[in-house]
Amino acid sequence: EAQVTQNPRYLITVTGKKLTVTCSQNMNHEYMSWYRQDPGLGLRQIYYSMNVEVTDKGDVPEGYKVSRKEKRNFPLILESPSPNQTSLYFCASSYRRQGSGANVLTFGAGSRLTVL
Amino acid sequence: SQKIEQNSEALNIQEGKTATLTCNYTNYSPAYLQWYRQDPGRGPVFLLLIRENEKEKRKERLKVTFDTTLKQSLFHITASQPADSATYLCALPWGFQKLVFGTGTRLLVSP
Numbered sequence: 001e002a003q004v005t006q007n008p009r010y011l012i013t014v015t016g017k018k019l020t021v022t023c024s025q026n027m028n029h030e031y032m033s034w035y036r037q038d039p040g041l042g043l044r045q046i047y048y049s050m051n052v053e054v055t056d057k058g059d060v061p062e063g064y065k066v067s068r069k070e071k072r073n074f075p076l077i078l079e080s081p082s083p084n085q086t087s088l089y090f091c092a093s094s095y096r097r098q099g100s101g102a103n104v105l106t107f108g109a110g111s112r113l114t115v116l
Numbered sequence: 117s118q119k120i121e122q123n124s125e126a127l128n129i130q131e132g133k134t135a136t137l138t139c140n141y142t143n144y145s146p147a148y149l150q151w152y153r154q155d156p157g158r159g160p161v162f163l164l165l166i167r168e169n170e171k172e173k174r175k176e177r178l179k180v181t182f183d184t185t186l187k188q189s190l191f192h193i194t195a196s197q198p199a200d201s202a203t204y205l206c207a208l209p210w211g212f213q214k215l216v217f218g219t220g221t222r223l224l225v226s227p
Contacts, residue, residue, distance in 0.1 A: 004159075033214075040124075042219035043160070043205070058214075090159050102148045102167075103215055105207075107159030 002027045006108035021076045021111050023091030031094045032074040036087040081115040118144045122218040137191040137221045139206035146208040154203045196225045
């Protein structure tokens, strides 16, 4: 089954304790991205990757790191989590449709992170 | 900067009626527009894409219109069912391969 898999799905941690949220896709998509979703603010892009070893900042990259060493994996790293990073996180991958060139996203199930 | 507006208030309708959701945008000339469905605690799921040269797109009970003059898309669900209850997000491209999302409108279909 074509899917994007994120882990963990739920995590409660404390301020300053480094954590990694993993993301893996099995669709051979070149493009992957991370979003966070907060009430009233919607989905905001954190980082994205156009391909292996190519990453760039999204709209809200502060406090986050990413890496893309393999095409299928795109982990999100919080080096020193703070309470304002409490949020629902989504990983997504995509392909560009032929013709329109549109970027259609497949999302993971989400990772709910609480930083105390 | 680009701005996407969706009605933040929930839309309550009765089963069997047509639901119409609105997506307005400013400072933007998108080549296409997408609609996604999101259930509570789940990731958004792609529903439909409409290109700037298309006025209307249909998929089963779903219909999307795209008016580039008004800078507006309408998303219709005909013969709505309680299972259609969810949050619906519109999304537009920005730059190369980036999608910007509206905050979504929650639809509640009562039996």
